Amino acid sequence: MNKLLSMVAIMALSTMAVNAAGTDYNVDITNSATLSFEVGSVAQDTVTSNEDTFKVDRKVDVVVATSDTANIVVVPKINTTSDTKPLTFTVTNESNGRQDYILSASNLATGAATKDAGETDSVDFATDLKVCDDDTCSNGDLSNTNIQFSEGESKTYYIFADIPSNASDEDRGSIALTATAVDDDSTTVMTDDRDTADNKTAVDIVFAEAAGDAANDAQYDGKHSALSAYEVVTATIALVKDSCVVEDGITSDDSKAKRIPGSTVRYTVDIDNSGSADTESATLTDTLQDDLTFVSGEIRDEACNCGTPAGSVIADDTVTANGQDITANFGTVTAGTHECAYITTTIN
């Protein structure tokens, strides 16, 4: 009977969790020693010391990290939630027990260094930041709500932001996710007892986390943060119009042709995509003055040269007229290229 009891006792002791985070808080650590001695070569009764006991305190430690390996590419005006373009993070509770946190998303100030070497933040995507627990935000924004983590638990969170219409090509907007330790079952920010008076028999709180990436996130302040970023990749379009006289039916040297009734005047519209993304479905509409009559139009694959059209005609791109209204369908204009619409008219 006694042997069985002592075996059970040993098993109970060994299930006191000591995992990666260490001994659980609130566990009592007791030390005691025995002393034996002789007097006049006669062994005396063994003496047992007192028991010295202290409680293991709460070591609050959290790690926030991004799992994005590159900036998340967006175009202006998209709805990142419906287009499923979140920034992705993990939050891991490395405390020696259960710990609750609140999460918040914050925008990094323009000009600050982003997480990638050599890059700086160039735009603020601060509108409608949401922290969600799935990549479609089906449970809504969880910012500043109590979230309970068990010892060692790691969870994934997603931040969504609105990308404004005036975001420019190559803008980088960094956003941080911060996890802040709170009291159990509340949203009250935890305070630590590192510098307060001793309390051997109660469970104290000691913040043990590292400094994070967001502004004002120091070591041992009860919160941790990591940065990820949106990068805007878009087309940047510039249009330049020009015109030239092709021939006037009278002057023998076409280079000296004048704009007189009957002259053929060529208009050109140069479309320059200096951005990092192709523009699709590019359509130009223009209205001719009443004293001009549309003759024909074509689109070529190089920058405009009114006098001597450059490049090859793009068969799929059309220039059409509906009365005085001209429509030039450039279709896709590849990033880093020009196309040119040549519109031939005659002066009435």
Place this chain on the structure above:
Amino acid sequence: MKKLIMTSALFLTMAQANVSINTASFQEQTTVNASGEQVVEWVKASKVIPGTIIRYVNSLENSGSQLATKLVVNNPIPKNMEYILNSATCQSACNISYSVDDGKTFKEASNLFVGVGKARHLAKASEYTNIKWILNSLEATAQSAVAYKARLK
């Protein structure tokens, strides 16, 4: 001549040696003094988290009137604490040995082995289960102390 035989009762005053042992725990505390310098002190252990180093001190006092000899202090290392190798000390001359089998046998550190055959190795700190200090003697009214350090797992 009468021989006076003096018989006197011999009172053997067996004043027992009374040696007590008291254990206490301490941890390091670093503060900044008025000159801005860091000061490290040992204070009573009360803010203990995994990784904290504790110094246990067993204080001995012989409050009796007799010399005590062959004093043996046996300190089982608490569960969840890991002994810090070579940290056991004593104030007066002593012999220090260790156990890896919960106090059944004790050996000096250099002779403390665990495992059989190819797995046999010099005991690691995590395998130590007890520390034993042996002091030759403690005079009446004298005090001494033995100590060791361990880290909370």
